[in-house]
Amino acid sequence: LAKTTQPISMDSYEGQEVNITCSHNNIATNDYITWYQQFPSQGPRFIIQGYKTKVTNEVASLFIPADRKSSTLSLPRVSLSDTAVYYCLVGDLYGSGNTGKLIFGQGTTLQVKP
Amino acid sequence: ETGVTQTPRHLVMGMTNKKSLKCEQHLGHNAMYWYKQSAKKPLELMFVYSLEERVENNSVPSRFSPECPNSSHLFLHLHTLQPEDSALYLCASSQAYAGENTEAFFGQGTRLTVV
Numbered sequence: 001l002a003k004t005t006q007p008i009s010m011d012s013y014e015g016q017e018v019n020i021t022c023s024h025n026n027i028a029t030n031d032y033i034t035w036y037q038q039f040p041s042q043g044p045r046f047i048i049q050g051y052k053t054k055v056t057n058e059v060a061s062l063f064i065p066a067d068r069k070s071s072t073l074s075l076p077r078v079s080l081s082d083t084a085v086y087y088c089l090v091g092d093l094y095g096s097g098n099t100g101k102l103i104f105g106q107g108t109t110l111q112v113k114p
Numbered sequence: 115e116t117g118v119t120q121t122p123r124h125l126v127m128g129m130t131n132k133k134s135l136k137c138e139q140h141l142g143h144n145a146m147y148w149y150k151q152s153a154k155k156p157l158e159l160m161f162v163y164s165l166e167e168r169v170e171n172n173s174v175p176s177r178f179s180p181e182c183p184n185s186s187h188l189f190l191h192l193h194t195l196q197p198e199d200s201a202l203y204l205c206a207s208s209q210a211y212a213g214e215n216t217e218a219f220f221g222q223g224t225r226l227t228v229v
Contacts, residue, residue, distance in 0.1 A: 042220075043204045102162075105156055
């Protein structure tokens with residue numbers, strides 16, 4: 001089961017780009033990387049998922065280097081409403097009984113200031 | 115609105131009470147999950163059901179008893195709980211338990227307080 005390491009907290013200001021990096025040195029060939037966002041007293045919400053290189057959607061971008069031992073979630077021009085906890089999950093693409101894909105770590109608490 | 119509905123949203127119960135949490139999804143998903151989130155702690159995976167069969171039981175005390183009568187409904191039956199069981203209980207569902215389509219959709223949670 002690949003373990004992930006993220007910064008516990010980050011601060012930013014409105015309008016800035018925020019990059020949150022997750023380390024997963026033991027990532028396996030079949031593992032993919034998923035990021036979730038959680039607001040207080042709510043369930044997490046899927047943000048983005050990728051396997052390699054770069055993935056972009058309307059919310060964020062995910063950068064994955066060739067060795068896949070880390071990944072970076074990029075949030076462009078954050079606003080106060082982006083204040084939340086961001087979780088990086090690494091899991092088995094083909095399952096085989098591994099629920100690592102839905103095991104949440106400590107996450108990164110992002111505080112966006114005015 | 116994620117398509118996963120949990121009831122009740124808030125619950126206060128005594129240590130001798132029996133209560134049940136309910137989760138419902140009509141997304142056509144085959145996997146459902148129960149998580150516990152205590153204050154300032156990560157989510158703890160409690161139970162996983164795939165196609166109505168329990169596939170994960172992560173050393174959860176027997177005072178928590180899950181039930182999945184069909185693919186759309188998941189219950190968590192509670193009895194003789196302890197104050198340290200007070201937490202946010204989250205239900206989630208995903209299209210499949212394994213494979214690519216495992217994006218999880220979470221409900222709003224039930225805030226449980228044991229007194």
